[in-house]
Amino acid sequence: MANTSQVTVTRRGFVAGGVAATAGSALVVPLVMQSAGTTTVPLSVRRPGLLPAPGTPLGAYLKIDSNDIVTVMIGPTEMGQGILSGLAQLAAAELGIDWKQVQGEHSVTTGANAASFVNPLFHAQVTGGSTSMRGWYLPMRQAAAQARALLLQAAAQQFGGNWALAPGGKVVHQGVFHTFGELVATAATLPMPAVQPLEDPRGYIGKALPRLDIPPKVNGHAVFGIDVVLPNMVYATTVHCPTLGGTVKTAPATANGAQVINLTTAVGVVAADTHAAFSAAQGLASRVTWTLPTNLALLDSTSIFAAGAALLTSTTVAPQPAETAGDAAKALAAATKTIDATYTLPFVAHTYLEVINCTVHPIHTAGVLTAMELWVPTQAQAFVLPTVAALTGLPMTAITVHTPFIGSGFGRKIEQDYVTEAVKIALAVNKPVKLTWSRPQDFANDKFRPCAQIRVRLGADSTGAPTALVYRNVSPSISGQRNPNNPEDTGAVAGAVGMPYAIANRQIEFVPNPCAIPLGYWRSVGESYNTFAVESAIDELALALNQDPLTFRRTFLAGDPRALGVVNAVATLANWGKQAAGHAQGLAFLKGFGSYIAVVADVTKSGTGGTLHVSKLSVAIDCGVVVNPDSVAAQLEGGLIHGMAATLWQQATFANGVPAVSNFNRYRVARLSDVPAIATTIVSSTQAPGGVGETGVPCVAPAIANAWARLTGVRQRSLPFFPGSTMSDG
Numbered sequence: 140m141a142n143t144s145q146v147t148v149t150r151r152g153f154v155a156g157g158v159a160a161t162a163g164s165a166l167v168v169p170l171v172m173q174s175a176g177t178t179t180v181p182l183s184v185r186r187p188g189l190l191p192a193p194g195t196p197l198g199a200y201l202k203i204d205s206n207d208i209v210t211v212m213i214g215p216t217e218m219g220q221g222i223l224s225g226l227a228q229l230a231a232a233e234l235g236i237d238w239k240q241v242q243g244e245h246s247v248t249t250g251a252n253a254a255s256f257v258n259p260l261f262h263a264q265v266t267g268g269s270t271s272m273r274g275w276y277l278p279m280r281q282a283a284a285q286a287r288a289l290l291l292q293a294a295a296q297q298f299g300g301n302w303a304l305a306p307g308g309k310v311v312h313q314g315v316f317h318t319f320g321e322l323v324a325t326a327a328t329l330p331m332p333a334v335q336p337l338e339d340p341r342g343y344i345g346k347a348l349p350r351l352d353i354p355p356k357v358n359g360h361a362v363f364g365i366d367v368v369l370p371n372m373v374y375a376t377t378v379h380c381p382t383l384g385g386t387v388k389t390a391p392a393t394a395n396g397a398q399v400i401n402l403t404t405a406v407g408v409v410a411a412d413t414h415a416a417f418s419a420a421q422g423l424a425s426r427v428t429w430t431l432p433t434n435l436a437l438l439d440s441t442s443i444f445a446a447g448a449a450l451l452t453s454t455t456v457a458p459q460p461a462e463t464a465g466d467a468a469k470a471l472a473a474a475t476k477t478i479d480a481t482y483t484l485p486f487v488a489h490t491y492l493e494v495i496n497c498t499v500h501p502i503h504t505a506g507v508l509t510a511m512e513l514w515v516p517t518q519a520q521a522f523v524l525p526t527v528a529a530l531t532g533l534p535m536t537a538i539t540v541h542t543p544f545i546g547s548g549f550g551r552k553i554e555q556d557y558v559t560e561a562v563k564i565a566l567a568v569n570k571p572v573k574l575t576w577s578r579p580q581d582f583a584n585d586k587f588r589p590c591a592q593i594r595v596r597l598g599a600d601s602t603g604a605p606t607a608l609v610y611r612n613v614s615p616s617i618s619g620q621r622n623p624n625n626p627e628d629t630g631a632v633a634g635a636v637g638m639p640y641a642i643a644n645r646q647i648e649f650v651p652n653p654c655a656i657p658l659g660y661w662r663s664v665g666e667s668y669n670t671f672a673v674e675s676a677i678d679e680l681a682l683a684l685n686q687d688p689l690t691f692r693r694t695f696l697a698g699d700p701r702a703l704g705v706v707n708a709v710a711t712l713a714n715w716g717k718q719a720a721g722h723a724q725g726l727a728f729l730k731g732f733g734s735y736i737a738v739v740a741d742v743t744k745s746g747t748g749g750t751l752h753v754s755k756l757s758v759a760i761d762c763g764v765v766v767n768p769d770s771v772a773a774q775l776e777g778g779l780i781h782g783m784a785a786t787l788w789q790q791a792t793f794a795n796g797v798p799a800v801s802n803f804n805r806y807r808v809a810r811l812s813d814v815p816a817i818a819t820t821i822v823s824s825t826q827a828p829g830g831v832g833e834t835g836v837p838c839v840a841p842a843i844a845n846a847w848a849r850l851t852g853v854r855q856r857s858l859p860f861f862p863g864s865t866m867s868d869g
Contacts, residue, residue, distance in 0.1 A: 195323045221350055234319075249540070288334045300313065372571040386430045390406045413573070480675070486590045498514040501566060511565075516552055597680045617631075634731055635647050640692075674729075679854065693707070736835070737838065757817075779835050788806075
């Protein structure tokens with residue numbers, strides 16, 4: 140007789156085994172995370188299961204269990220860039236173990252252990268700036284080298300003799316083998332030795348090993364922040380003022396049965412599930428009154444651009460000098476060929492997949508708050524700890540931060556606004572709570588990449604050699620907005636300073652453009668706008684001199700072999716100068732994030748109206764030592780697509796503080812059909828690892844603009860190419 144009972148099964152729940160139901164012969168059981176007071180149970184990122192890996196720690200980064208499985212605990216956040224697998228490869232290389240013996244998980248961060256997971260380049264546990272491999276490459280190798288030495292010492296102490304590593308997580312002496320699992324308990328009692336990483340990487344470094352995070356993402360076992368469920372948890376969302384910068388004036392205590400909490404800059408809505416919270420929030424919006432900011436001109440994109448245009452040529456403003464060499468003004472006046480061009484880029488949003496969320500468990504002892512446990516898709520565990528401490532009065536040692544998988548962040552999830560809201564709501568309800576923003580709230584309350592207006596004056600002498608560069612970037616300052624006493628923003632000129640082009644006379648400066656629109660770090664930040672200006676201007680000068688843009692760059696990059704190497708490599712990869720009829724190519728180059736990269740865009744006109752179509756993107760990178768070439772290629776491909784979408788369609792505009800965009804329908808991203816053919820090549824290098832995740836973005840815009848200018852004679856100096864695009868277009 141058939142079983143006629145019905146069970147509601149979500150797609151994700153079915154894939155992950157998230158319902159108690161019989162499917163064929165398999166019993167699938169729901170997973171609920173148990174928070175254990177001050178005894179933490181982290182949401183781990185490991186293969187194949189979800190619960191924290193067992194085993195004995197050997198230092199902060201590694202633990203080994205009785206089955207000789209080595210778990211690598213990482214400080215950076217795995218958000219799709221492959222850092223979990225990359226750092227695990229380094230550990231495997233030092234320990235000589237099989238890849239099937241390796242698994243990984245995020246560190247569980249508390250005030251007591253935070254120092255162990257500091258990114259040396261940031262001096263904090265922060266993921267950004269394409270620094271994860273650059274920052275943790277040596278610390279992870281060092282930690283694994285120390286673990287190796289401890290295991291060998293433990294073998295000598297337990298069994299006598301001089302032992303060596305053997306394949307498969309073993310040690311050997313005179314034909315006798317013992318496993319890591321037999322040694323780890325003793326090894327953990329020994330003092331940490333002073334040893335160096337191996338010179339021989341044992342074949343792991345540079346090998347395209349399967350990533351550890353892919354299987355759980357495919358089979359549904361991966362736990363993202365939005366998946367976290369705690370016992371007795373309530374669900375929350377927020378409603379912010381439609382005008383940026385508005386604060387709550389009045390709000391009701393309830394809405395459709397949901398509790399309403401005044402958070403000052405927003406109202407929190409708490410209900411039995413997320414759908415109920417979202418529904419109540421929709422009905423609540425018209426019942427909240429707001430105090431609006433008075434500086435609406437600083438929240439209006441038209442006004443901000445008008446102010447920026449004046450600052451571009453102002454002689455009364457005092458610019459911040461960023462780089463000076465020679466006498467750029469004199470050399471420009473003496474030049475026989477000059478260009479004077481202004482490049483304009485808009486505010487842009489982050490457009491990540493997983494909306495803002497944060498789960499908080501306040502822990503009480505005898506009615507007093509004694510600890511707090513959080514599950515946060517964050518890029519900045521180091522910022523979460525003091526944020527929570529300031530809101531609760533708890534010492535940071537009483538705060539535990541779990542990092543689940545993060546559905547991309549692009550810099551937005553460094554911020555603390557959503558953590559603050561979640562903690563305030565949890566304190567108000569005295570229960571575990573999961574805060575989830577709706578997509579419209581997420582879009583409208585982003586921390587936007589600044590707009591930029593950049594004037595570039597380039598001069599060349601009678602031989603065609605560039606002799607002068609006068610460069611002014613006018614843009615809102617991220618650091619200045621956060622700390623008015625320190626308005627200097629070196630990120631605003633990133634990509635324009637320290638260039639390897641042989642231009643003897645340079646004057647590069649930054650002028651902040653006051654702005655109250657919330658600003659934040661976006662994938663490649665300053666390089667994303669400065670590279671557009673620099674590489675467009677270089678191309679314009681080459682064409683004005685009737686020189687091939689590739690040959691022109693080769694001549695003036697000859698003093699930097701790595702720069703010349705990527706330009707030559709991408710020219711070969713793209714078959715520069717051999718494009719089919721109706722096609723044109725554009726080239727762009729960047730030295731940034733510790734790497735060198737060059738991109739060639741191949742464009743055509745499509746359709747009867749002659750619309751721009753990107754048919755191919757070719758990219759060459761020299762990012763130093765490569766740990767996993769597949770991860771490098773994947774990051775480059777993602778960066779190119781990200782950059783192309785921003786180049787062609789994306790912009791955020793504001794009218795008197797009201798954002799024009801509130802969802803993807805009016806903020807176009809690349810569809811599968813938009814993605815061009817992509818070819819990548821990695822230039823072999825023995826230099827220290829460079830960054831990759833952000834490096835692929837900046838060159839796309841100038842490469843496309845340069846190609847379009849060669850194809851049509853029309854120079855695009857303002858992005859995006861197609862303002863006002865929606866997902867209904869094309």
